[in-house]
Amino acid sequence: MSLSNVLDDPLINELLDSGTSRYALLGHVNEELSLIAASKLFRQELGFKSGSELIVNRYGMAIYRAFSNALHRQQGWTGHVKVNSQWLRLQMLAHGEFGVIQEHDAKNTQLSTPAVSAVNTPEQRSDFSDSIDKKIPNSVLLNVDDKGRIKKLSPSLEEFLGQSSEQLENLDASNLVFRTDVGQFKRLLDQVKYQTGSTDGSFRLRNTFNDVVYFDWTAACIGADILLIGRSSNIHLEEALLKSEERINNILESMDDAFFAIDMNGYVNYLNEKGAELLGKTAPLLLGRMVWERAPHLKKTPLFKYVNQAKGSMQPETFQWQDPANEMWYQVKAYPSDELISIFFTDISSIKRNESKMRHQATHDPLTGLPNRLALSQTLQELLGNDQVQDFKLGLLFIDLDGFKAVNDTLGHDRGDDLLIAVSKRLRSVVRSSDIVARLSGDEFVITLPYIADQETAFNVGRKVVDAVSKKPFELGEKKIYVGASVGVALFPTDATDVEGLLKHADIAMYQAKQAGKNTVRVFHANMSATLQTKVDLENDLHDAILHDRIELHYQPRFNANGSICSVEALARMRSRTGELIPPAQFIPIAEETGLIIPMGEQVMRKACKWLKDTNKKLKNPISVSVNVSGIQLLDGKLCDTVEKVLKLTALPPRLLELELTETVLMQNQETVLHDLNRLHELGVSLSIDDFGTGYSSLATLHRMPVQSIKLDRSFVSNLPNKTDSVILSRTVLAMAQALGLGVVAEGVETAEQRDFLIESGVLELQGFGLARPMTADDSRQFVWAQQITSDKAKKILA
Numbered sequence: 131m132s133l134s135n136v137l138d139d140p141l142i143n144e145l146l147d148s149g150t151s152r153y154a155l156l157g158h159v160n161e162e163l164s165l166i167a168a169s170k171l172f173r174q175e176l177g178f179k180s181g182s183e184l185i186v187n188r189y190g191m192a193i194y195r196a197f198s199n200a201l202h203r204q205q206g207w208t209g210h211v212k213v214n215s216q217w218l219r220l221q222m223l224a225h226g227e228f229g230v231i232q233e234h235d236a237k238n239t240q241l242s243t244p245a246v247s248a249v250n251t252p253e254q255r256s257d258f259s260d261s262i263d264k265k266i267p268n269s270v271l272l273n274v275d276d277k278g279r280i281k282k283l284s285p286s287l288e289e290f291l292g293q294s295s296e297q298l299e300n301l302d303a304s305n306l307v308f309r310t311d312v313g314q315f316k317r318l319l320d321q322v323k324y325q326t327g328s329t330d331g332s333f334r335l336r337n338t339f340n341d342v343v344y345f346d347w348t349a350a351c352i353g354a355d356i357l358l359i360g361r362s363s364n365i366h367l368e369e370a371l372l373k374s375e376e377r378i379n380n381i382l383e384s385m386d387d388a389f390f391a392i393d394m395n396g397y398v399n400y401l402n403e404k405g406a407e408l409l410g411k412t413a414p415l416l417l418g419r420m421v422w423e424r425a426p427h428l429k430k431t432p433l434f435k436y437v438n439q440a441k442g443s444m445q446p447e448t449f450q451w452q453d454p455a456n457e458m459w460y461q462v463k464a465y466p467s468d469e470l471i472s473i474f475f476t477d478i479s480s481i482k483r484n485e486s487k488m489r490h491q492a493t494h495d496p497l498t499g500l501p502n503r504l505a506l507s508q509t510l511q512e513l514l515g516n517d518q519v520q521d522f523k524l525g526l527l528f529i530d531l532d533g534f535k536a537v538n539d540t541l542g543h544d545r546g547d548d549l550l551i552a553v554s555k556r557l558r559s560v561v562r563s564s565d566i567v568a569r570l571s572g573d574e575f576v577i578t579l580p581y582i583a584d585q586e587t588a589f590n591v592g593r594k595v596v597d598a599v600s601k602k603p604f605e606l607g608e609k610k611i612y613v614g615a616s617v618g619v620a621l622f623p624t625d626a627t628d629v630e631g632l633l634k635h636a637d638i639a640m641y642q643a644k645q646a647g648k649n650t651v652r653v654f655h656a657n658m659s660a661t662l663q664t665k666v667d668l669e670n671d672l673h674d675a676i677l678h679d680r681i682e683l684h685y686q687p688r689f690n691a692n693g694s695i696c697s698v699e700a701l702a703r704m705r706s707r708t709g710e711l712i713p714p715a716q717f718i719p720i721a722e723e724t725g726l727i728i729p730m731g732e733q734v735m736r737k738a739c740k741w742l743k744d745t746n747k748k749l750k751n752p753i754s755v756s757v758n759v760s761g762i763q764l765l766d767g768k769l770c771d772t773v774e775k776v777l778k779l780t781a782l783p784p785r786l787l788e789l790e791l792t793e794t795v796l797m798q799n800q801e802t803v804l805h806d807l808n809r810l811h812e813l814g815v816s817l818s819i820d821d822f823g824t825g826y827s828s829l830a831t832l833h834r835m836p837v838q839s840i841k842l843d844r845s846f847v848s849n850l851p852n853k854t855d856s857v858i859l860s861r862t863v864l865a866m867a868q869a870l871g872l873g874v875v876a877e878g879v880e881t882a883e884q885r886d887f888l889i890e891s892g893v894l895e896l897q898g899f900g901l902a903r904p905m906t907a908d909d910s911r912q913f914v915w916a917q918q919i920t921s922d923k924a925k926k927i928l929a
Contacts, residue, residue, distance in 0.1 A: 133157065133166070136228050145169060145230060152233040156185070156197060156222070162414040163198045166228075188213060189220070191379065191413070195400060197222060198418035201229050202397065266290070266343055272358040274303050278319055281355060292338045308334035308342050322349040322356055332363070388460075388475035394441060396420050399470055408475060410455060427454060433462065440464040441471055450478065495569040497547055498554035506568040506576055510629045513580050514622060524622040525579035525588030528636035529557070529595060532614035532648040534573035537606075539765045545606045549613065552604050560594040576633070585621055585653060592617040592651035600649050614649030616640050625654050635659070669720050671706055676730050680705040683737050685755075685910035687917075688875060688897040691889045695914055697754040697788065699897065700738035701904050702730070718760075727760045732772050739780040739787060745911050746786070749918060756788040758820065764791065770809045777813070784814030788839075793819050796835060804834070811836035818875065822863065832870055840867055842893070844878025851887040864892055 136142055136155070145153040152172040154165050165184045168176060176184060185194050189211050200207040200222065206229075207222040219234040271284035280303050283295045291298070291306065298306075307315045311333035318331040328350040336342050345360035382389050382400075388408040390401035398416045406413045409425045422429045433451050440447040447464045459482040460475040493505035501509065513524060531553065538546035550573065557567045557575060566578040577595070579588055596615050603610035618639025626632040639654040642661070646652060675681055682705055685698040704712040721727040738755050746752040763769050777784055789810065796803060796819065810817060819832075822840040842863060849856035867874045876888045879898030888896060905913060 133228070136225060137167070139225075142225070142230065145232075154231050155228060156201065156231060157228040158198075158201065161419070163194060163201070163418070172233075186414075193220070194414075195417050197229065197231070199397075199399065200224070201227065202418045266362050268362060270345065270360045270362075272303065272360065273352075274319070274356050274358070276319075276323060276354055276356065278303050278316070278356075280306075287360075290335070290337055290341075290343070306335050308336050318347060318349050318358075319356060322351055335360075386477065388477075389473065390416075390421070391470045391472045392421050392437075393470055396422055398424070405475070408453065430454075436462065437464050437471060437473065440466045451475075498551055498569050500554050500575075501566060501568040503568070503570050506566065506570070506578070507629055509566055510578060510632065513578070514627070514629065514632075523582050523584060523588070523624070524632075525582050525585075525591070526620050526622070526632050526636045527577040527579070527588065527592050527595065528618040528620070528633070528640040529575040529577065530616050530640050530644065531573035531599070532616055532644075534613060537611055537613065541606065541609065541611075545609075548606050549604055549611065552606075553599060553613075556598040557595060560598045561591065576636070585619070585624070588619045588621060589651060589653055592619050596649060596651060616643035616648050617651040618643055618654065619651060620654040641665070665720065668712075668717060669724060669726075671712075672704065672717050672720060672724075672726055672730075674707065675704050676726060676733065679733075681730060681733055681737075682711075683734060683741065683907055684904040685741070685907065686897060686904040687902045687910070687914065688756075688895050689901055690895055691893070694751075695753055695917060696895060697756060698742075698910060698914070699756045699790075700734060700741075700758075702734050702758075722760055722762050725762070727762045728766055728768075731760060731763045732776070735772065736776050736779065739776055739782045741907055741911070742786060743780050743782050745914055748915055751918065752786060753914065754786040754788055754816070756790050756818065758790045759792075761792050764803050764806065767806070770806050770813070773810060773815060774813060777815075785816065788816040788818055790818050790820040790841065791837075793822055807836050818873075832866075832872070837872065839873035839875055841875045841877050844898075847876055847878045847884055847888070847898070848880070850884050857887075860888075861891060868892065 136157075142155065145151075146155065146167055146169050148169040149171050151169060152175070153169040154172055155167040156163060157166050158164070159166065163185060165176075176188075185197065193209070193211055196207055196209065201224065204224050204227065206224050208220065210217055210219050212218070213233075216235070220231055221234070222229045222231040267286035267290050269284075270287035270290065271282070272280070272287060273282035274280055280295070280298045280301050283291070283298065288294050304312045304315055314331055314333045318329060318333070321329040321331075328348050330346070330348050332344065332346050334342050334344050344363045346363045347358050347360045349356055349358045351357075379402075382402045385402075386404075388402065388404035390405035390409065391399045393399055398419055398421050401409070401413060401416060403413070406416060409416055409421065409428075411424055416424050422434065428434060431451065431454060432449065436447045436449050436451075444466050446466070447462075449462055450459060451462045452459050458477060459479045461478045463474045463476075465472045465474075493502060493508070494500065495502045510526075531549075534546065534549065537549055550569070553573075554567065554569065554575070557577065561567060561577055561579070564580060566580075568576045568578070570576055577591065579591060582588055595617050599613060599615040603612050605611075618636045618641065620626060620632050620636035620639060622632055625635045635654040635658075638658045638661075639652045642658055643650050643652040652658075682703045684701045684703055686701060687695045688697040688699065690696045702714055702718070704714075704717050706712055718727070721730050735757050738757050742753070742755040759769065763772075773787070773789070776782075777787065807817060816839070817835075817837040818839040818841055819835075819837055820841050821843045840863075842860065846856055846860045846863070850860060851857055864874055873895070874893050875895040875897060876884075876893045877897045879885050879888065879896045880900040882900070884898075885896060885900065902913070904910075
C-alpha cells in the first residue's frame with residue numbers, strides 16, 4: 131500500500147483531523163521509521179519536530195525498535211511509556227506497511243476483569259492457578275486495624291489470594307505484601323494514622339501461588355480501622371520492564387564490545403552504537419532490517435558462516451574474525467536463543483598486533499630486520515613443497531663476509547653492527563622482490579632465488595652480490611671500510627632435494643670460495659662435499675684433542691754461534707683418535723678459523739713452560755723456550771692475562787719465555803696490539819717477529835714495537851750463500867737489525883755453508899733441520915741434557 135493511498139483513506143483522515151485525541155501515522159521513509167503525520171492536538175504538543183528523531187526523543191529507542199519490528203511484521207503493538215513524568219498507554223494498529231498510534235492517559239485506562247466467586251477448595255485453587263493471568267482483579271479492598279492486622283477482604287481480593295477473610299483474620303497484612311515492598315506498606319499505614327485525609331502509595335501483593343501483582347493504593351482511616359482501596363496497575367510492571375531494559379541498554383552502550391542481536395531470519399532486533407559502527411550504518415537504518423542486506427560485505431566472511439552454525443546447532447559459537455572494512459580483529463561470541471542470536475564483538479586487535487610482533491621477533495633478525503634461520507627454513511619448506519617449483523630451478527646463495535672480524539676487533543661491535551645493517555641493504559638492492567634475503571648468524575647471509583631458469587642465473591646473482599659488497603667502501607662513522615663477500619651457490623633439485631641439504635651444499639661451495647682467495651663465487655659440485663667432510667672431521671677431532679689433552683709438543687733446538695743450545699721452539703702436533711700424528715699445517719688454520727686457537731694456545735703455552743721448568747732443573751746454564759702466538763690470540767685481548775697466569779702456575783721466570791708474533795698481524799693492527807705488547811714487555815717476556823721479511827715491516831714501525839729479536843725467514847736462508855739477491859737481502863736485514871739493537875735468529879738452516887755464512891755475517895742464533903730436527907718432549911729433553919755443549923767442542927759437534 132502506497133503512502134498516497136493511506137493518506138486518502140477516510141478513516142485515517144478522520145483520525146488525523148481529531149482535535150481531542152493524539153493520533154499519529156508511522157511508516158518507514160528512506161529506510162528509517164518516521165512520524166509522517168499527526169492529529170491537530172498531537173501536532174500542538176510536538177511542535178516542529180518530525181521524522182525518526184521525534185519518535186526516539188519522545189518514546190526512547192526501545193519503543194522505536196518495538197514499533198519498527200512490529201511494522202516489519204505488519205502487526206500491531208500495545209504498551210506503556212513515561213513521557214514528561216506522565217505514564218501513557220500507547221496503542222499502534224497496523225495498516226498495511228504503515229501504523230497508526232494513539233496515546234492515552236494511563237490513569238484513565240483500566241483492565242476489565244469478570245467477577246468471580248471466592249476460591250476456597252483445592253480444586254478451585256488449581257483452576258485459579260491455571261488462569262490467574264486472566265483473573266487479575268481490577269480493584270480490591272483491604273480492611274486492617276491500627277496494628278496492620280487483617281479484619282476483612284473484598285471478594286475480589288479473596289479470589290486473587292486464594293484464601294478467605296476468615297482464614298486470614300488477625301494475620302499481619304504485611305505477610306501478603308511482596309517482601310521488598312513491606313516498607314512501603316508500613317509507611318502508608320503510618321502516614322494515614324498520623325494525618326487527616328487519605329494517602330496514596332503503591333506496593334505489590336503475592337498470593338499462595340507466588341503470583342505477584344502491582345496495586346496503586348488509597349488508604350483512609352475509618353474509625354479505629356484503616357481501609358485500603360487498591361487498583362491493579364500494569365503500568366508498574368511495564369515501568370519495571372522498561373527500567374530493566376534501560377539498565378541493559380546502558381550496559382550494552384557503555385561496554386567496549388560491539389553488539390547486535392538478530393532474529394532467526396537475520397533481522398536486526400537491537401544493536402549498540404559500536405555495533406552500528408561495525409556494520410557501517412546508523413542504528414535507524416539497521417533496526418528491523420536484514421543484517422546481511424544492510425552489510426552485504428559481511429556475508430562473504432567467516433562471520434556469516436559461524437552465525438549460521440550457531441543458529442543451526444543452537445549452541446554458542448566463539449571464533450576470531452577480521453573485519454575486512456578496517457582490518458580490525460575481533461573475538462566473536464554468538465549466543466543463540468529461541469528468538470534471537472546475540473552477537474558480541476571484543477576488539478582483540480592489540481593482542482593480534484602483539485602476536486604478530488612476537489611472530490616477527492621469532493622469525494626475524496633484530497639487528498637487520500631480515501628473516502632469520504627459522505623463517506628461511508619455513509619459507510624453503512613451502513617453496514620446495516610447491517609443485518610449481520618442479521618446473522624450475524631454485525637457487526640458494528650462501529654468503530660470508532671477508533674481513534668482518536677485523537672490523538669488529540679494531541672498530542668495536544657497534545661499528546660491526548652498522549656494517550651488517552649496511553650490507554643487508556646492499557644485498558636487498560641486487561635481488562628481485564620475490565627473492566628472500568636472510569641473515570643466519572654473525573656475518574653469514576643467505577639469498578633464496580625461487581623460479582630461476584638455470585645455474586648461470588644464480589651464479590650471476592652471486593657476482594652481483596660480490597660487486598655490491600666489495601666495490602664501494604662502507605662509511606662507518608668517519609672511517610671508510612672495505613670488505614668482501616665469499617658466495618657459495620647450490621641449486622634445487624640438482625644439488626639437493628631438501629632444505630638442510632641445500633644449505634649444507636651452498637655452505638660447502640662458500641667455503642671453497644674462501645679457499646680460492648675470497649671475494650668470489652663458487653658453484654657446488656659433488657667432489658666439494660668430500661673435501662669439506664674431511665675438514666669437518668678434522669675440526670671435530672681438534673675439539674676432542676683439546677678436550678682430552680691430545681695436543682702434543684715437539685721441540686726444536688736453537689743454537690748460538692759457538693754451537694751451544696740456547697733455546698728451543700715449541701711446535702704443536704695433534705694426535706688423532708686413531709693415533710696418527712697430524713702436522714700443524716693441517717689443523718692450525720682450522721683452529722684459527724673456528725676460534726679453537728685460543729684454548730689450544732693456552733694449553734700449548736702451559737705445557738711448554740712446564741717442560742722448560744722441568745728441563746732446566748738439570749742444566750747448569752738454563753735455556754729459554756719460544757712459543758708461537760697466532761694473530762687471533764693477539765687480537766683476542768686476553769693474551770697478557772693468559773701469559774701472566776701460566777707464568778704464575780709454572781713458576782717460570784718470564785725472561786725464559788719468548789713469544790713469536792706474526793709480522794703481518796703486527797703491522798696491520800699496530801694501534802690495537804701495541805698496548806698489549808707493552809704489557810707483555812713489562813712482564814719481562816721476550817718478543818720476536820716470526821718469518822721476518824715476508825710482511826710489511828718498516829723501520830719506523832719496528833722502532834715503536836717493544837720486540838727484542840727477529841727471525842729471518844727461511845726463504846732468505848734457503849738460497850744462501852750462492853744466490854746474490856739472497857745475500858744482499860739477508861745482509862741488509864742483518865744491518866737493519868743491528869742498527870735497531872735487535873737480535874737475529876736464522877731459521878731453516880740446512881747446510882754447513884748456510885751456517886757458516888750466517889755466523890760470519892753476524893747471526894747470533896740458528897735453527898734448522900741441518901742442526902737438529904724437532905723431537906718429542908722426552909727425546910728433546912734428553913738431547914738438551916746430553917748436548918749442552920762447551921765452546922771447546924762446538925766445532926766438532928757442528929762439523
